[in-house]
Amino acid sequence: xxxxxxxxxxxxxxxxxxxxxxxxxxxxxxxxxxxxxxxxxxxxxxxxxxxxxxxxxxxxxxxxxxxxxxxxxxxxxxxxxxxxxxxxxxxxxxxxxxxxxxxxxxxxxxxxxxxxxxxxxxx
Amino acid sequence: xxxxxxxxxxxxxxxxxxxxxxxxxxxxxxxxxxxxxxxxxxxxxxxxxxxxxxxxxxxxxxxxxxxxxxxxxxxxxxxxxxxxxxxxxxxxxxxxxxxxxxxxxxxxxxxxxxxxxxxxxxxxxxxxxxxxxxxxxxxxxxxxxxxxxxxxxxxxxxxxxxx
Numbered sequence: 001x002x003x004x005x006x007x008x009x010x011x012x013x014x015x016x017x018x019x020x021x022x023x024x025x026x027x028x029x030x031x032x033x034x035x036x037x038x039x040x041x042x043x044x045x046x047x048x049x050x051x052x053x054x055x056x057x058x059x060x061x062x063x064x065x066x067x068x069x070x071x072x073x074x075x076x077x078x079x080x081x082x083x084x085x086x087x088x089x090x091x092x093x094x095x096x097x098x099x100x101x102x103x104x105x106x107x108x109x110x111x112x113x114x115x116x117x118x119x120x121x122x123x
Numbered sequence: 124x125x126x127x128x129x130x131x132x133x134x135x136x137x138x139x140x141x142x143x144x145x146x147x148x149x150x151x152x153x154x155x156x157x158x159x160x161x162x163x164x165x166x167x168x169x170x171x172x173x174x175x176x177x178x179x180x181x182x183x184x185x186x187x188x189x190x191x192x193x194x195x196x197x198x199x200x201x202x203x204x205x206x207x208x209x210x211x212x213x214x215x216x217x218x219x220x221x222x223x224x225x226x227x228x229x230x231x232x233x234x235x236x237x238x239x240x241x242x243x244x245x246x247x248x249x250x251x252x253x254x255x256x257x258x259x260x261x262x263x264x265x266x267x268x269x270x271x272x273x274x275x276x277x278x279x280x281x282x283x284x285x286x
Binding site: 036039040042043046047050054055056057058059060064072076079 | 220223224225226227228229230231239
């Protein structure tokens with residue numbers, strides 16, 4: 001087979017592998033964020049159940065700092081919307097990786113077909 | 124104790140099975156079976172994690188029973204580290220501090236705390252039931268695929284014996 005085709009094939013294969021790696025990395029990130037979102041949702045639920053004058057503490061390093069329930073709720077809300085934003089962003093990344101992988105797959109198929117053709121030409 | 128409470132409530136819903144599995148080639152069946160095996164493993168792990176979380180909440184709830192109004196002023200040993208304890212006295216028998224996750228702690232009275240743990244146990248139990256149900260369905264599908272594979276292999280052997 002021709003040198004050129006082989007080189008191209010190698011290149012596409014490398015790209016494909018790299019994009020697969022990134023894909024699984026992104027999926028893992030999504031999993032982690034989803035877990036955090038769940039945990040924050042549970043905390044939010046608890047914070048909504050307590051009265052406004054209840055004692056709420058936040059763990060900062062090794063110490064507990066007192067915080068107003070209103071403020072704590074706001075913090076959790078902010079955190080949740082941040083996580084949701086991140087999830088949205090990762091979703092976009094995943095769909096663009098999907099399209100990229102599809103086109104790479106197509107290229108791969110084309111190159112393989114070409115290789116077969118070239119091999120058949122040579123006796 | 125908080126991060127493990129919802130390990131897996133998400134799973135891809137099985138697509139409606141309209142394909143006759145006896146018509147799928149054996150190679151694909153094998154791949155399908157391996158996928159299902161992997162999924163089942165994940166479910167098993169999640170169940171394990173949930174079980175641990177459930178036990179923890181249950182234990183926390185039970186340990187609250189030990190705090191009664193009589194406990195006031197009683198001497199206890201407070202762990203500074205796992206091996207160093209200092210004597211202390213209980214000054215507040217009405218309130219406890221609960222770790223509700225993500226670094227937040229809230230003060231609740233004993234009854235409120237018991238209620239909290241009860242709710243948590245119920246939450247975890249419900250999730251466990253959900254996972255068990257999905258797992259059961261998946262393992263049924265897996266068995267069906269396994270049977271189909273066996274039938275295929277037998278049929279192949281029979282046709283090979285003929286030739």
